[in-house]
Amino acid sequence: MSQLSVTKVHGSRNDILVVDGAPDDHFASGEVARAVLRLCDRRLGLGADGVYFLAVDGDGTARAWFFNPDGSASLLCGNGMRGAGRLLLDRYATEETVVHTGPYAFTVRDAGLSKHGVRQVAVELPPVDFTPAEPIVAGVGYPFVGRVFPAFDPSLAVTALAVPNSHLVTVIDTYSEDALVTTGRRVAGTSAVFPIGANVSFVLPLVPSADEVFIQTYERGAGLTPSCGSGVAASRAVLSRLGLVAPHQSVLVRNPGGVARSRLQDRDGRWQPILEGNATVVFRAELDPAVLLGEGPIQYVGETDFAEITAFDALFKENLEALSAAGVHPTV
Numbered sequence: 001m002s003q004l005s006v007t008k009v010h011g012s013r014n015d016i017l018v019v020d021g022a023p024d025d026h027f028a029s030g031e032v033a034r035a036v037l038r039l040c041d042r043r044l045g046l047g048a049d050g051v052y053f054l055a056v057d058g059d060g061t062a063r064a065w066f067f068n069p070d071g072s073a074s075l076l077c078g079n080g081m082r083g084a085g086r087l088l089l090d091r092y093a094t095e096e097t098v099v100h101t102g103p104y105a106f107t108v109r110d111a112g113l114s115k116h117g118v119r120q121v122a123v124e125l126p127p128v129d130f131t132p133a134e135p136i137v138a139g140v141g142y143p144f145v146g147r148v149f150p151a152f153d154p155s156l157a158v159t160a161l162a163v164p165n166s167h168l169v170t171v172i173d174t175y176s177e178d179a180l181v182t183t184g185r186r187v188a189g190t191s192a193v194f195p196i197g198a199n200v201s202f203v204l205p206l207v208p209s210a211d212e213v214f215i216q217t218y219e220r221g222a223g224l225t226p227s228c229g230s231g232v233a234a235s236r237a238v239l240s241r242l243g244l245v246a247p248h249q250s251v252l253v254r255n256p257g258g259v260a261r262s263r264l265q266d267r268d269g270r271w272q273p274i275l276e277g278n279a280t281v282v283f284r285a286e287l288d289p290a291v292l293l294g295e296g297p298i299q300y301v302g303e304t305d306f307a308e309i310t311a312f313d314a315l316f317k318e319n320l321e322a323l324s325a326a327g328v329h330p331t332v
């Protein structure tokens with residue numbers, strides 16, 4: 001086995017480890033989940049909310065495989081795609097690249113620097129799907145939009161959609177982190193009703209026009225994270241599906257971990273979300289993949305990018321102040 005090159009990136013403080021190469025370049029198929037668990041371990045490992053394996057192709061595009069910190073696979077991590085895409089843009093010194101996962105293509109574009117000097121990228125997702133082939137809620141008809149569904153919560157209207165990973169989105173008028181955690185755990189623990197699991201997002205409009213919102217997601221396979229990029233895209237689509245915001249309108253999204261923007265563009269009559277936000281490099285490390293299959297602490301040689309971390313701090317603080325002024329006090 002060759003050394004593992006890992007770059008820790010974050011999108012709105014959703015920490016993702018991007019590993020050079022395909023999973024089977026480094027691990028036997030039965031070993032991948034164990035390696036991911038160990039990499040994401042915040043005490044013994046490198047610490048993250050997920051792992052993207054990224055294999056570059058000769059033509060400047062790449063293939064990617066995402067794993068949650070519990071070792072389960074998903075079709076997308078929106079924030080991780082920001083980071084992985086940014087690494088590709090840098091590697092090829094280009095302004096646009098395409099990353100494939102299974103049958104899906106994600107176009108990543110350079111979006112310059114924020115006023116804080118934080119690197120931004122925009123990810124174009126596949127069109128959203130309100131009638132997913134794999135049911136997110138079992139035994140119901142699709143589209144499943146704005147429905148009060150007791151197995152989810154007896155008092156909240158919920159919408160199911162794939163972007164292409166599975167999401168359940170609720171627009172609320174008062175935010176309660178406890179209620180989100182309870183609902184997220186209920187979904188995770190009720191596989192007879194939610195057979196493939198789902199990321200659960202609560203969306204709180206911060207202005208009457210709903211083009212500035214707070215979103216918090218209880219992620220499948222990860223729990224509460226500072227931000228979920230695919231949750232942002234899914235929530236953005238739900239805001240338009242419920243008629244609250246016009247599709248082309250850019251919505252400012254405040255997550256506990258930072259800010260992003262999202263809008264919907266038309267693709268053959270379907271909505272294609274654009275997710276734009278920071279893609280920050282935290283550190284680069286090299287390690288022996290064999291240590292990931294053992295028990296002890298993980299040794300690695302690494303280099304931290306303090307300039308990028310510091311630039312993001314200013315943006316982060318400004319966002320927390322805005323949330324606090326709006327009466328939202330997230331704990332992650």
Ligand SMILES: N[C@@H](CCC[C@H](N)C(=O)O)C(=O)O
Nearest residue numbers: 074077078079165228229230
């Ligand atoms: N953090 C992510 C979502 C990661 C995958 C998700 N938990 C799932 O299982 O679908 C994001 O930024 O989208």
